[in-house]
Amino acid sequence: MSVTTVQPAADAHASAPARRRLHPRWPLMTPALLVTAIGIIGPFVILVGYSVKLLGDDVSGSRFGFYSEVLGDSFYRGIFWRSIKLSVWLVGATLLFAYPLAVIITRARGWRRTLLLYATITPLLTNIVVRTLGWLVLLSDQGILNSWLGWIDPSLERRFLGTEFGLLLSLVHIALPLMVLPMLTTIESLDPTHREAAMICGAHPVVAWWRVTLPALAPGLIAGCTLVFVLGMSSLITPAMLGRGRMYMVSTLLVRQIGTLNWGRAAAIALLLFAVVLLVVGAMQRLGSSSAAGGRAARSTVPLGRRPIGTLLAYLNRLGPSTRLVRIVRPVFVTGIVAYLLLPLAVVLKSSFDPSTTLRAGWNGFTLDWYREALDPDRYLPSALLSLRLAVLAVLIGLAIAIPASIGIARGDFPGRRAIIAFLMSPLLLPHAALAVGFVLFFLFLGTDPSFQRVLFAHLVVCLPYMVRVLVSALESVDPSLEEAARAAGASPATTLRKVTLPMIKPGIFAAVLFGFLTSFDEATVGVLVAASGTPTLPVKIFSDLQVQYTPVAAAVSGLLIVLVLAVILPLERWVGLMAPRNES
């Protein structure tokens, strides 16, 4: 039986609930708003001041001279366009692999699920410079990838470094966990019976997915796309190293202007970048909100046959499901994606046991010397402990702030809701290099001395957007009627939170903790400028050492971090079931 109309997703799918209209829950959101306001408004105002020549030494010429310089110059415009294009490609390429991977993870059980999950998050566990060096080994002309291609057919060998394809290949590697983790909660929240009902009524699986599943996936999809787009626009080290120094992005321009003390022009570039990212993220947010509320589907009661896509879907409905194809493709996909996720890290880990002092593909022996150096109490250990302390505190404080704020946002539909989300995301949208300069000048203006608290605050400001973004999408994906039922049964708000809400968003909390921890642990740009003297944080230490000479100790540090995180998460996950399927919780 062919299906010519499909019920709107809002009616058919309880996992995309209609949002109740509530007044803003300001007490829940105020701490997060306050942290963000202090952390972003001061630096933002300073950047604006420099960009319009109210601050700084260069005050000659037109007030908006820096903006007209940048916008009127085809070179700068070309760099902006290149960054936007790369970021859009990055989102598309990541989505292509992230969605099926997320689905496969949610359907896996036991050790397979654990393996896939950890393979997905391991790119986040390696220092960015060390990880990029691993990609250099893989993608160089005489690298591992070309050696494999040459073994198949010498004509397949090609240049990857210095090309957009090579750059995309490495960026998708780090973007995948940013896309997959927010989607996991959303996918877990889907009620499979709705899609099954559509298929029983004759809808082809693709049609059922398009009409029923996709709108419900919107919160997680949009969250992931937002994080990945921002990653693409702010990416600096990877394009510099893998682009061979010839692929200038907006962040490259920005950092060079900052380094040559042209802060006015740097501020103008940073604010233009902020505006572009804000526009795109805002558009994605609007798209996601409409889809999640079923607004677009609710308006769509037109029979399929009246639109080209409907013709295609109607054709598909007449086809049988290709389960045999799926059975062949799935294991190939899983093997390929796991290899892709783990190969650069395997290069890094191999280097950590290799006695040679450069990253080499071949086997050159075995040593534990680099690990001994990494654990040297006078070398990297103090920095590692400082970074660990900062990350743990940033995550704990961040969770305490982000969870109530996310509840206030996700369970409300008040005027200005989107603006509040955008405001809370704003530290993410402003390039860290510009934010760092703004922070230094802002702290000087406040007259604060360098201190651990100052660094912790800076880390909290950069972590909070990730945590809020992930938690909001997690909350939007779960049915609030369960909370309402608990309240109706007499449970207090605290009991409802503890026994209903938090368990339902466990995967979201896991993702928020992971993102928050790793963002803080790997943060160097802001920290190097606002830090107190004395022990530097670990990424600052590693990056600073690597500028002088390569040392495999950095690879050993990455190896230790991978082991540490897995050693903590593995038993926690198995015990608490952080990422267990909902029906196994």
Add this chain to the structure above:
Amino acid sequence: MSAETTAAPATSAAATTAPATTAAGAGAATPAAAEDFLALCPAETAPDSLTIAIWGSHEEAIGEEMAGFTELTGVDIEWHVDGTPDRLVKLNAERGAPTIDLAVLPVNEISTLLDNGVIDPKDDRVPNSDLLVDVAAGVPGGWGTSQIQFAIAYNPDQVTEAPDAWLDLLDPAYAGHVSLSNVPGSGGYAPLAMFARESGGSDADLVPAIEMVGDVVDDIVAFTDQAQATIQMFDTGELWLAPAIAGTMLQYQQDGGNIELAIPATGGPIGMNVGVIPAGNPDADCALALLGWYLGPEVQAKYAETLHYTPVNTAVEIPADLVVFPADQSTAVAIDWAAIQERSDEYADLWARTVGG
């Protein structure tokens, strides 16, 4: 971020002959005594700690030798590690209220900092400053703390004759196998200055040199700020020639890297790190004492041993079997860094359009 780079100071004009950089004169000079340091930093007014801003791994290289200052004065040393751009940003942002007591920077950056009032003018009370070689003592705004030399590193299997001109880096015969350092940064300016000189130009105008790079930009395999990226490319065989800090590449060679180092007939540019005291430092006198300790023979000898820097202190005796750069003073070439720095914005902009457009 630019790699650690240093440069010879501009004196009165661009020098084309080797400056006086001799750093071996054992027994001829007497290092500063303890009293000299304590006179500047007496216990009753000394702070609890002083902060040095410097590149990573220097703390490990000279930490033990610097600990002697703490033993003498009771003042702890805090290390603030970062890259050159971050250090410049921090110094400028904190102008007048510095959190750094002593900063070590490439010499090409010093003139701008002095002109903008970010650092104090030079103070002759620095202990050991009377023992410095002329080129280190002649830096306005600071004291040279170490010397390096730029050379051309090359793969002897692919480049069978050692390059004898800096312009060999732009030779089409090596297309696709050469990397250059980025601009701004003295690692990028050094070869450009030599391109200019070998083409009949001067350090005062690097535009023609940048345009020469533009003519062959597609033949350059990489423009990099980091030594480890260059080493990586040599290791994979992708790179045949690259300008580099000779001491850094010597370490790679000693670790088994298949490279040789060549200083062309026109010479190897000299670089220098310089110690400066940020303006407005309430502990400036103690910072001067710290700088004096940094210039002392123990630290200088350790730099020569670990990073192959030529000591600036004439009281340091270099062991016969230790290679430092410049090893042969006749190959040392002084670059007019002040002239280059005056047009650095123009060069950085032109470079970005040439390379990154």
